[in-house]
Amino acid sequence: MKVIICGAGQVGWQIARHLSGEKNDVTVVDNNPELVRRATDSLDVQGITGFASYPDILERAGARDADMVIAATFSDEVNMVTCQVAHSVFAIPRKIARLRSQSYLTAIYSDLYRRDHLPIDVVISPEREVAEAALQRLSAPAAFDTENFLGGKAQLLGIQLDEDCPVLNTPLRQLTDLFSTLRAIVVGVRREATLFAPEPGDQLFAGDQIYICTHRDDIARTMEIFGKSQTKQERVVIIGGGNVGLGVAEALETRVDRIRAKMIEKNRSCAERAANALERTIVLHGDGLNSELLAEANIKRADAVLAVTDDDKTNLLAAVRAKAEGCPMAICLVNDPTLVPLMKPLGIDAYINPRATTVSSILRHIRHGRVRQIYSIGDAEAEVIEAQVLSTSPIAGQTIRDIDFPEGVLVGMLLKDDKVVKPSGGTKVNEGDVVVIFAMAADVPEVERLLQVSIDFSDGAPS
Template sequence: MKAIVCGAGQVGVGIARALAREGNAVTVVDWSPRLIDSVVTELDVRGVVGHGSHPDVLQRAGAAEADLLVAVTHSDETNMVACQVAHSLFNTPMRIARVRAQNYLDPAWGDLFSTGNLPVDVVISPELEVGRAILQRVETPGAFNTAVFSGGRVQLLGLRLDENSPVAGSTTEQLMELFPDLRVAVVGVQREQTLFIPKRTDPLLAGDDVYVVTESAHVKRMLDIFGRSAEKIRRVVVIGAGNIGVYVARALERADGVKVRLVEASKEHAEFAAEKLKKTVVLHGDGLDARLMREAGVPDAELVVCVTNDDKVNLLSAVMAKREGAKRALSLVNERAFESLREALGIDVLIDPRATTVSIILQHIRRGRITGLQSLGGGLAEALEGIALSTSPLVGKSLDTLELPDGVALCAVVRGDRVILPCDEGRIRENDRVLLFCNTALIPKVEHLFRVSLEYF
């Protein structure tokens, strides 16, 4: 596949890296020679310096031969115009644009992004996607990562094992012997900088980040068994009244029995949030002010969500919130270098907007019938859900004899309302939803499983 990525920021580089790693021909366009030099040096991609929406620049980038254009510059308008030019002048088949301004996404203008108007096939709103990711973490407070598949029937959770975890030191085999009715599949383990698929005889050690898959109805029991159960969330403090903070507060307002308070340093933003929110108490002040934290109810909160536009403020607010007595703290962090500080700072969850946005975009790019995707372990692995077509090599295979490449694990099969886990008996049928966990390097092989094909690999 030939792809053009407009924008050499963190998201653009993340998309380019993922596509280039899979052997695609990728061209990155950006007006900054410094950013283009950096991405060309780091990745096996071609670089073009210029404005991403200018016809001559897209022509130099190869838009006439490209299968895909992904526009993720810092300007919504540039992204939309780039898609328009790619469609009108070069007939580029697929066009994806990142759009941040919520006015463009108002349902009142639902026909805006269509072939007859603005020909954007997929519109990605990072704020909304990050907001949804935060709400998923709220629903499973004991997990550092959460992904929902098959319309909510299946969940993949990332769980940190500590010394007090009841399963620390146990193998998957022993786990299933102790809890024979536990509906769970252990599909991945990240130990230090290595992420691998454990064998049934591999022990799960304290300090491991373990990725497990289960039916949504069994999540609570699984969290109890892994020692990651947490109090039901009733009091939440949100620090930061940007698009993400307001989106999260508004969603939490609809939850039964949840009280929300929001802290915002900008008076203008605080007043705007107060107008938009119905039940949330909005406080104007510095999220790093201990007195204001206590006034906002941080010491009694089950969760503090730090989502300002400053990584350092988010990290420090989360640390202070835990010190003031908050049960859990979640922090939004854009800078990848800060991710390693999560455990040292005692922050429960870090949300990386870049990784969230990249996962959503990749879901739309993947070939075959991919219906769900989540990037895991800092990009070391992915969970992909796809539909098994009639000619897929998966169809007809028994779960207990299914031969997958090393580095690929079966997580679950969903057939209607029925969830089938690897420990169950049965065969994969046409139109089943199949969820796989794989090392990133093996994604082309996994994609092949969901494509119409007569050959196996």
């Protein structure tokens, strides 16, 4: 597949890394020569320096015979014009654009992206993706990472194991025997900064970060077995009233379980906009690092603080201060992955990486086969892939133990006839089943082959 990626920032670079690693023909376009050089030096991609929306630049990037353009520059307008030029001049079949401004995303204007208007096939909104990720973190407060699969019927949980975890030093196959009715499988373990797919004989140790695939109805029991208590979130303080904070607050207001939220926003006009848009959320104007303002927001009685300003360091400090003032749980928005190792020493419970959520969202729309969802783990170390099994797939009709999966691959959950099934070696995978698979990055191409990659890339649209 020939792909042009416009924008060589973190998102563009990560997408290029994924696609070039899978032997696609990738060209990266950016008007910053340093970013283009970084991409071409570190990845197996071609690079063009220039404005992605210019027809001559796209032509130099190979637009005449490209299969797809991904517009992920910092400018919404450049991304939109790039897709228009890609369609009108070069007839590129598939166009994906990252759009940040909420005005472009309002549902009443969705008609804008029709083929005969602005021909964008897939619109990715980082702010909406991040707001959804924040809500998921709140729904499983003891987990540092969460993602829904199988239409919300299954969930991936990232859990840090403490010294008091009751199942330490127990082989995983023994856990299956001890908790035979538990619909949960440990699919990934990060130990001493190295992520791997565990074997049945592997044990878990204090300090391990584990990824578990679990049935929605078994989340509370799973957390309890691995030493985590689930507390109901009733009061939340949101620091940052931009698009992400506002999106989270609006979603909380619509929930049935009535979570009470307070928001702190430093910029007056931004605070006023949030106050006008929200009905039940109290909006305070001021600095989220101010102890007096945190006291006014009643941070001591809050169940969680969500720091989602556009500045990583402010988010880290605000989260630390909120915890120092008595808030039991802190969730941070962090763009810079090099800051993630600071989370544990600072006592921050969970983080959201907007770039990782955007990368996951874009990958979901460009994978081959009947891929319905992709979630990128860590610094693109592994992926959790949800896909429908096609009749042409090599795994159709086989039991899991007979499928020649690479070592870094585990099946986490199956959907059979609308019923979620915990897989075992003897589970048969049939055409039409939906599988949730954990795969180390190096093994993703083989997983795609086993899921039967279609030469028609457009089959990657959500099914």
